[in-house]
Amino acid sequence: MAHSSASMSSKPSTSHDIAQGLSLAIHEHRIAPGTKLGEDELAEIYGVSRTVVRAALQSLSHIQLVEIRRNKGARVASPSLAEAHEVFEARELLEPRIARSAAARANATDIALLERHIRDEHAALDASDPGRALYLSGLFHNEIARIADQATIAGFVETLVARSSLIIALYWRHERALCEKHAHHALVRALADKDEAQAEALMKSHLVDLHSALDLRERNWRAGSLKDALTQ
Amino acid sequence: MAHSSASMSSKPSTSHDIAQGLSLAIHEHRIAPGTKLGEDELAEIYGVSRTVVRAALQSLSHIQLVEIRRNKGARVASPSLAEAHEVFEARELLEPRIARSAAARANATDIALLERHIRDEHAALDASDPGRALYLSGLFHNEIARIADQATIAGFVETLVARSSLIIALYWRHERALCEKHAHHALVRALADKDEAQAEALMKSHLVDLHSALDLRERNWRAGSLKDALTQ
DNA sequence: TTGCCGTCGATTGTATACAATTTTGTGTCC
DNA sequence: GGACACAAAATTGTATACAATCGACGGCAA
Known part of the structure; x- marks a missing residue:
C-alpha cells in the first residue's frame, strides 16, 4: 500500500517498482518532459544495478512515456x-x-x-x-x-x-x-x-x-532536477 | 532489405533484429502459440548474449506477442x-x-x-x-x-x-x-x-x-521445435 | 502403490566488467 | 577570436559471472 517512491532502502525495488515510481513522478509533473534519465543516476537513486533500470526504462518507452534513442539514452517524452x-x-x-x-x-x-x-x-x-x-x-x-x-x-x-x-x-x-x-x-x-x-x-x-483546452502556441517548460523530484 | 532471419552469422543482430525475426516467425506460424522461448536457446541461435535476447523478449511482451511470467520465462502468447x-x-x-x-x-x-x-x-x-x-x-x-x-x-x-x-x-x-x-x-x-x-x-x-470466421470450439495446436523454425 | 520431502539440475534474475559510442574539454592553427 | 582536430571523460551497449528460484527426479515412509 506504500507509495513506494525512491529512497526506501529497505526493499530491493524491481524494475516494475521503478517504472511505477517514474511513471507516478511524471504523472504528477515532478519530472518535466524532456528530462534526461541517466541509467547510473537512477541506479544509484533506487539502489539497484543498471540492468534493472534499463528494463524499467524500456518498459516506459513502450508506452511512450520516455523516449530512448540508441547510444543517446532515455529522456522523458516530449510530444509534439x-x-x-x-x-x-x-x-x-x-x-x-x-x-x-x-x-x-x-x-x-x-x-x-x-x-x-x-x-x-x-x-x-x-x-x-x-x-x-x-x-x-x-x-x-x-x-x-x-x-x-x-x-x-x-x-x-x-x-x-x-x-x-x-x-x-x-x-x-x-x-x-x-x-x-x-x-x-x-x-x-x-x-x-x-x-x-x-x-x-x-x-x-x-x-x-x-x-x-490545449494551447496551440508553444511548449511551457523543460528540464528540472531529477533526484529532488524522486527522493521526495 | 534482407529478411534478416536467423543463421546470418555475419551481422551481429541487435535486440530489434531478434524481435523482428521472432515476430516474423510467429506471424508466419512457424512458431506455435504456447511455445517456450528459452533465453539461452535464442542467445545461441542468434549468436548474442542473453542480455540482448531479454530485451527482445520484453519488447515482444509489451505488444503481447509473448507472455513473460516472473521466474518462468517467456512463451509465445496463447490468447483465450x-x-x-x-x-x-x-x-x-x-x-x-x-x-x-x-x-x-x-x-x-x-x-x-x-x-x-x-x-x-x-x-x-x-x-x-x-x-x-x-x-x-x-x-x-x-x-x-x-x-x-x-x-x-x-x-x-x-x-x-x-x-x-x-x-x-x-x-x-x-x-x-x-x-x-x-x-x-x-x-x-x-x-x-x-x-x-x-x-x-x-x-x-x-x-x-x-x-x-473464428472457431468457438477449442484451440488447434501447440508446441513445436523452435530451432528448426528459426533457422529455416 | 502412493504421497511427501529433499536434493539436484536447469532456467531466470541481478550485478559487475568490459567494449563501443557519444559528448565534452582543450589546444593549436588560421 | 573562431574553427577545427584530437584527446579525455562520461554514458550507453553487450557479455559474462554469480545468485535465486523453479521443476523434476528419486528416496523413504505410511
Whole structure:
C-alpha cells in the first residue's frame, strides 16, 4: 500500500517498482518532459544495478512515456503538438465507446470506487496539489476502462492517459479552470443510472473539452532536477 | 532489405533484429502459440548474449506477442477466446475509422504499394505458403493505418494485427476459404476513389467477416521445435 | 502403490566488467 | 577570436559471472 517512491532502502525495488515510481513522478509533473534519465543516476537513486533500470526504462518507452534513442539514452517524452492532437483524437474514438460498455456493466462497488476517486481528486485540489489531482483524474479514466471489462482497449486507454499527462504539462492553458469536477460527477451519475447513451455522450464532450483546452502556441517548460523530484 | 532471419552469422543482430525475426516467425506460424522461448536457446541461435535476447523478449511482451511470467520465462502468447473477441472488437472500432482517414489521404504511390502487397499475397498463396500470405495480409492492414497518418492509432492497429495472427493460428476455421482477395481489392478501389464512406464500410464488413470466421470450439495446436523454425 | 520431502539440475534474475559510442574539454592553427 | 582536430571523460551497449528460484527426479515412509 506504500507509495513506494525512491529512497526506501529497505526493499530491493524491481524494475516494475521503478517504472511505477517514474511513471507516478511524471504523472504528477515532478519530472518535466524532456528530462534526461541517466541509467547510473537512477541506479544509484533506487539502489539497484543498471540492468534493472534499463528494463524499467524500456518498459516506459513502450508506452511512450520516455523516449530512448540508441547510444543517446532515455529522456522523458516530449510530444509534439501533432502527437498531442492524435492522442486526443484516439481518446475521443475509444473512450466514449468504453464509457458505454462501462455503463452497461457497472455495479455498486464500481460506482463507490469512482466516487471515492472523485473525492480524492477534490481533496488533492483543496490541498493545492494539482499534480496529484491530475494523476487521480487519469486514474478515473483508467478505472472506467477497467469496469468496461475490455482489457485490450483498456490498455490502450491507459497509454493514452499517460501521454495526456505529458501533453497537459506542455500545452495546458492555465487560464481555463479545472472543469472536471462536474464532468466526472455527471459521468458517474450516468454510469450509476446505466444510461449508456448518456455516458457515451458525456465522455465524448468531456474529452472534446479537454482537447479544446490545449494551447496551440508553444511548449511551457523543460528540464528540472531529477533526484529532488524522486527522493521526495 | 534482407529478411534478416536467423543463421546470418555475419551481422551481429541487435535486440530489434531478434524481435523482428521472432515476430516474423510467429506471424508466419512457424512458431506455435504456447511455445517456450528459452533465453539461452535464442542467445545461441542468434549468436548474442542473453542480455540482448531479454530485451527482445520484453519488447515482444509489451505488444503481447509473448507472455513473460516472473521466474518462468517467456512463451509465445496463447490468447483465450475472450481475448480473441476483444481484439477483433477493438479492430472493428479502430480500423474502419482509419480506413476513412486513409481514403482521404491516399495518393498514387500509396495505392501502388497496396496493390503490390495484394499481388505478393496472391503469389504466396499460389506458392502454397499460407503463413507468408497471412503475414502479408497483416502488413496490408498496417499499411493502411500508416497511410492514414495517425501514428498513435496505427501503433494500436499494429499490435492488434499481431495478436490476430496468434488468434488465427488458434481459432481459425479452415473450412472457410480465404475470402480476403476480394475484400482487400475492393478496399483499395475505395481508397483510390477517395470514397471515405465506402472505405469505412468495407473495412468494417471485412473485419466482421474475419471475426465471424473464428472457431468457438477449442484451440488447434501447440508446441513445436523452435530451432528448426528459426533457422529455416 | 502412493504421497511427501529433499536434493539436484536447469532456467531466470541481478550485478559487475568490459567494449563501443557519444559528448565534452582543450589546444593549436588560421 | 573562431574553427577545427584530437584527446579525455562520461554514458550507453553487450557479455559474462554469480545468485535465486523453479521443476523434476528419486528416496523413504505410511
